[in-house]
Amino acid sequence: MSLTERLGLALLHRIDPERGHGLSLTALRSGLVPLPGVVTSARLACTLAGMSLPNPVGLAAGYDKNATAIAPLTRAGFGFVEVGAATPRPQPGNPQPRLFRLTEDRAVINRFGFNNEGAEAIAARLAARPQGPVPVGLNLGANKDSADRAADFARVLAICGPHVDFATVNVSSPNTERLRDLQGRAALSALLAGVMEVRSGLARRIPVFLKIAPDLGGDELAEIAEVALASGLDAIIATNTTLSREGLKSVSKAEAGGLSGVPLFEKSTRVLAQLSQLTEGKLPLVGVGGISSAEDAYQKIRAGASVVQFYSAMVYQGMSLVPRVARGLDAALARGGFATVAAAVGTGRGAWL
Numbered sequence: 001m002s003l004t005e006r007l008g009l010a011l012l013h014r015i016d017p018e019r020g021h022g023l024s025l026t027a028l029r030s031g032l033v034p035l036p037g038v039v040t041s042a043r044l045a046c047t048l049a050g051m052s053l054p055n056p057v058g059l060a061a062g063y064d065k066n067a068t069a070i071a072p073l074t075r076a077g078f079g080f081v082e083v084g085a086a087t088p089r090p091q092p093g094n095p096q097p098r099l100f101r102l103t104e105d106r107a108v109i110n111r112f113g114f115n116n117e118g119a120e121a122i123a124a125r126l127a128a129r130p131q132g133p134v135p136v137g138l139n140l141g142a143n144k145d146s147a148d149r150a151a152d153f154a155r156v157l158a159i160c161g162p163h164v165d166f167a168t169v170n171v172s173s174p175n176t177e178r179l180r181d182l183q184g185r186a187a188l189s190a191l192l193a194g195v196m197e198v199r200s201g202l203a204r205r206i207p208v209f210l211k212i213a214p215d216l217g218g219d220e221l222a223e224i225a226e227v228a229l230a231s232g233l234d235a236i237i238a239t240n241t242t243l244s245r246e247g248l249k250s251v252s253k254a255e256a257g258g259l260s261g262v263p264l265f266e267k268s269t270r271v272l273a274q275l276s277q278l279t280e281g282k283l284p285l286v287g288v289g290g291i292s293s294a295e296d297a298y299q300k301i302r303a304g305a306s307v308v309q310f311y312s313a314m315v316y317q318g319m320s321l322v323p324r325v326a327r328g329l330d331a332a333l334a335r336g337g338f339a340t341v342a343a344a345v346g347t348g349r350g351a352w353l
Contacts, residue, residue, distance in 0.1 A: 002034075005318040017099040017108075019225035025064065028072040032193050038133055039326040043333050046283055048080070049207035049234035050309050051135045051165060055326045056307035056341045057297060060288050061139035061168065061211075063311050066117045067125040074134040075351040076291050077323035082309065083122070084139030088155040089144055090118035094175060100248035101315065102261065107293065107310045109255030110241070113175045114141040119159040136310060137166035139211070139241035140195075144176055150154075150191040161202045170194055172213040172240035174258045180213055185223045192231040207234035214239035214268045214289060222269065225278035228301040237286040237309070238275050239268040251308045261312040265290025269303050273352035276304025280344065292317065294328025301329075302348030 008027070012020035019273040027033050040054035047053065058080040074081055093115025100109045116122065122138070127194060129136060138160050142152035153169050159166060169192065171182040182191055194208070199208055210233050210344050212224055228236055241258025248263060268289025275285055286303025292313035300308045314321055338344040 001318055001320050002144075005320055009316070009318050013101065014098070015106050016103050018096065019027045021099065025069050025134055028069045028319075031072075033072065035072060035075040036077045036323045037075050040156050041330050043338070044079070044330050044341060048208075048286075049166065049176070050078070051207065052133070052149045053079040053135065055325045055329070056301070056320055057322065057329065058236065058286070058309040059083060060309035060311040061170070063314070065115065067129075067138075070125065070129045070136055074130070074132055074136065077082045077326055079307065079326070080135045082137045082139055084116070085114050085141035085173070086119045086122045086138055086145045086156050087114050088146070088152050088159070089117050089143050091353045097261060100227070100252040100257075100258070101253045102248060102252055103316075104250040105248050105253070105261065105263055106313075106316055107248070107250070107259055107261030107263050108184075108315055109257045109259050111175045111255070113144060114173065116141070119156045123160040123163055130161075134335060135165035135310055137168060139168045139170050140177065141170055149179065150182060150187065151194060153191060154194040157195055159308055161199065162207060163207060166207040166209060166234070168209040168211050170211045170240070172211050174213070174241060174243050176215060181304060183212060183216070183220070183224060185227055188227050189231065189257065192227065192310045194285070196232055202309060203229065206207060207284065209233065209235040211235050211237040211240050214242045215244065215263065216266060218273065218274065220311070221274050222278055229279065230243060231283050233283065234282065235284040235286055235306070236275060236279070236287055238272045239289050242267055243287060260289070262292055262342055266297060269300060270352050272300065273303045273349045274307055276332045276346050277351050277353060286308045291325070292321075294332055297325050298332040298336075298344075299330045299348065301344050302346070303352045306342070306345055306348050307338065324345065
């Protein structure tokens with residue numbers, strides 16, 4: 001990390017977290033953040049659900065909620081970028097304050113509640129984005145006051161689907177009341193059927209992913225795996241934030257919302273490994289939760305992830321973390337004797353079961 005980046009992070013950490021979040025996006029759009037461009041190698045280049053990626057390190061949803069910084073994010077070293085979540089109608093989200101840094105724990109708690117400018121505004125920005133080698137996807141959400149939340153996911157896909165490379169059904173945010181109830185077998189099957197019907201009507205087929213919570217038991221994970229395989233999903237993202245507060249030290253540990261960052265790594269990786277076992281390699285998995293180094297990314301891949309995503313670690317390590325993780329992962333794969341990312345997937349799964 002450069003001295004400039006250290007000073008910038010120190011400044012951002014002296015102000016309100018949500019304001020700091022906004023300022024970081026402004027800095028990106030303004031060209032104030034040095035960007036490495038596409039990071040790739042023969043070892044890092046891989047595929048996910050038919051998409052070619054320059055590397056397997058992606059940006060998780062939640063950072064660029066309104067798709068306002070797509071161009072610089074695709075030059076930041078990521079192999080793929082996910083924006084959103086988007087809901088059919090604009091909504092303000094939950095009352096502030098709703099974002100908390102847990103510095104001692106290298107973690108973040110948020111209870112944003114799908115605050116966004118709505119699918120139409122986000123679709124316009126997605127349509128205008130520059131095309132390039134880094135796929136861009138959208139996280140689909142539901143309005144808090146919707147009479148039919150399951151139908152909201154299909155509505156957002158209908159509006160934004162023509163302008164994205166993939167879409168993620170997010171039924172795992174803990175910050176919209178009863179949203180996680182949609183992870184049950186019957187509700188999830190019906191929801192996904194509606195989404196897949198919309199996808200079939202798009203001019204081009206885009207991959208559809210499902211993002212799940214880390215707070216699921218073995219039987220619940222087995223149900224999700226069955227539904228995912230039966231529904232025609234293209235990948236599962238494991239996992240979203242957790243409601244657990246086990247082992248936290250920071251003063252904000254009791255705040256309501258979803259916890260992300262380092263404390264989530266073990267829980268999310270165990271869920272990932274279980275899903276890898278349940279799906280038997282029939283469905284790609286995206287490993288998310290607690291990644292803050294190249295070694296973490298390597299462990300996720302060996303636990304069963306085809307690719308990985310992160311976001312919270314940038315709060316503490318800045319945007320330069322992205323190429324550091326990608327290049328460090330290349331070196332870790334080489335040390336492990338793996339010529340490709342795919343060769344390493346699941347090779348260390350047993351350690352997490």
